[in-house]
Amino acid sequence: MSRPLDAHVVTLCAMALPALAGPVGWQYSVLNAGGQGSYIAQATHGAGLTAGYFGSGNGSDDHAAVWTGLTPDDLIDVHPDGFEASRINATSGAQHVGHTVLNGRIRAGLWTDNSAAGFVSLHPAGMRISYALGTDGEHQVGFGETSQGAQRAFMWSGDAGSAVSLHPNWATQSEAFDIGGGREVGYVETLFGGSGGYWEGSADSWTPLQAVGDGFGSTFTNCISPDGRQQGGFAVSHLSGVNWAAIWDGSTDTFRSLHPDPSLLGSTLLDTDGTYQVGYIINFGQFAALWEGTPESYVDLHSVLPDYYTTSHAFEVYTDDEGVWVAGRASNSLRGGWDAIVWHLPVPTPPTALLFGSAAFLFGARRRRG
Numbered sequence: 048m049s050r051p052l053d054a055h056v057v058t059l060c061a062m063a064l065p066a067l068a069g070p071v072g073w074q075y076s077v078l079n080a081g082g083q084g085s086y087i088a089q090a091t092h093g094a095g096l097t098a099g100y101f102g103s104g105n106g107s108d109d110h111a112a113v114w115t116g117l118t119p120d121d122l123i124d125v126h127p128d129g130f131e132a133s134r135i136n137a138t139s140g141a142q143h144v145g146h147t148v149l150n151g152r153i154r155a156g157l158w159t160d161n162s163a164a165g166f167v168s169l170h171p172a173g174m175r176i177s178y179a180l181g182t183d184g185e186h187q188v189g190f191g192e193t194s195q196g197a198q199r200a201f202m203w204s205g206d207a208g209s210a211v212s213l214h215p216n217w218a219t220q221s222e223a224f225d226i227g228g229g230r231e232v233g234y235v236e237t238l239f240g241g242s243g244g245y246w247e248g249s250a251d252s253w254t255p256l257q258a259v260g261d262g263f264g265s266t267f268t269n270c271i272s273p274d275g276r277q278q279g280g281f282a283v284s285h286l287s288g289v290n291w292a293a294i295w296d297g298s299t300d301t302f303r304s305l306h307p308d309p310s311l312l313g314s315t316l317l318d319t320d321g322t323y324q325v326g327y328i329i330n331f332g333q334f335a336a337l338w339e340g341t342p343e344s345y346v347d348l349h350s351v352l353p354d355y356y357t358t359s360h361a362f363e364v365y366t367d368d369e370g371v372w373v374a375g376r377a378s379n380s381l382r383g384g385w386d387a388i389v390w391h392l393p394v395p396t397p398p399t400a401l402l403f404g405s406a407a408f409l410f411g412a413r414r415r416r417g
Contacts, residue, residue: 072395073351076117078387086387088114089145090138090363091374097389098143099374100134104384111135111145113161117389125158127166137225137363139184144169146178155179155189157205169203171210177201181225181232183273188213188223188231198222200233202248213246215253224268225318228275232268243268243280245297256295258282259302266293272321279316279324289313292326294340305338307345318363325361325373335359335375335390348373348390355381359388370394 078097079086089099094117101122102109110126111133125143126133132148135158143158147166155169155177170177174191181188187203200213200223214221215235223233223246231246235253243266244255256278258266267290268280276297281290282304291306292314305324306314313329314336324338325348334349349359359377366372373390 070347070351072392073346073348074391074393075351076389076391078114078117078119078122078389080119080122083382083384085376085385086112087134087376087385088362088374088387088389089134089136090143091365091372091389092138092140093365093367093369093372094391096138096140097374097387098135098138099387100145101387102132106132107148108132109134111143111147111158113143113158114387115161123161125161125163125166127156127163133166136179137181139182141184142182144179144182144187144189152176153178155187155191155201155203157182157187157203167206169207169210171201171203171207174199179203180223181271183226183228186226188226188233190222190233200231200235200246202226202231202246211249213250213253215250225271227271227273230271230275230278232271232278232280234267234269240265242266243278245271245275245278254297255299257299257302258293258304259300262286263291268295270316270318272319274321277319277321279319279326281313281315289329290315292316292324292328292336292338294319294324303340305340305342305345307336307338307342317361320364320366323364323366323371325364325375327360333358333360335361335373335377335388337361337364337371337373337390348375349377351390352377352388355379356386361390368394 085104086101087099091097097114100109109132113123114121130147135143135145153176157167159165175194177191179189190200198220200221202211203209218235220236223231225232242255246252263282266282268278270279278295282293290313291304311330316326327333328336337346356377361373361375363374370393376385377388379386
């Protein structure tokens with residue numbers, strides 16, 4: 048079924064940086080190695096490095112993967128021997144973090160290079176299962192789960208023995224999701240509710256990040272910029288009960304909603320580099336999105352893809368001198384699995400940069416999908 052184009056209002060002005068609104072100029076690459084199953088691009092560091100995993104789609108046989116280019120032939124299977132499954136969840140460029148499955152139990156892990164031999168276990172003593180979800184190249188963060196099912200935030204420095212608990216002694220649950228600039232972002236829950244926020248290396252350094260205004264309730268933070276300045280996630284709207292994508296700059300009074308339209312059924316951030324933010328919106332489906340710090344800067348990344356993609360998520364954004372890169376996934380209705388997707392907005396070269404260097408698009412009506 049064909050779909051109508053989104054309605055956008057376009058304004059052109061001269062800048063040296065690429066336009067970060069609307070589908071204009073955006074490209075995409077599919078990293079699948081062929082056949083059935085699912086391929087997921089969790090993280091990117093430009094054209095030369097994408098990380099994630101692939102498998103049959105049920106999670107039981109996933110293999111951690113690194114791509115050193117933008118074609119299926121660039122895939123390197125880094126699944127370590129002796130494990131049932133593995134995934135890479137994040138990368139700093141120099142190292143990757145994720146988890147393996149051993150005897151049905153999930154165990155946090157670290158890859159120190161682009162090989163299976165570079166795998167190091169991070170599984171902390173006393174935990175039933177564990178996940179590693181973020182790294183800055185020196186430290187890793189994630190959480191473990193006790194035999195009673197309680198979650199505990201952890202930070203590591205390269206091996207399981209270096210595990211440091213970030214769990215405040217007054218909390219009932221805690222999780223750490225990302226790390227940057229000496230801060231570890233996550234979520235802490237008490238008997239009275241939960242909140243997003245960040246640590247600065249110790250359990251007693253927890254700083255909560257609330258939502259400013261009467262229209263919001265709880266918050267959740269799952270990403271932080273590499274310099275630690277900006278945190279992202281979502282706040283729950285009291286009026287609609289749905290998640291609104293949001294960012295903070297280190298304190299509650301810097302809260303800013305990025306939710307592009309109150310009529311949408313939700314939005315959330317999954318990564319920020321301090322300038323650009325990525326995640327997805329919900330509007331009778333989930334669709335990959337990018338922002339540049341304001342609701343009006345919303346970019347419909349899903350609309351770049353062909354019609355047979357029905358769902359998409361953007362997991363990580365990275366910027367270099369070649370442009371803006373976004374790693375994610377899209378559900379392929381033709382073959383029934385996830386495709387690993389890398390979106391790319393190249394830096395335009397003169398005279399294109401002078402003519403089309405920046406574009407601002409108002410939020411357009413979300414297309415219906417057949």
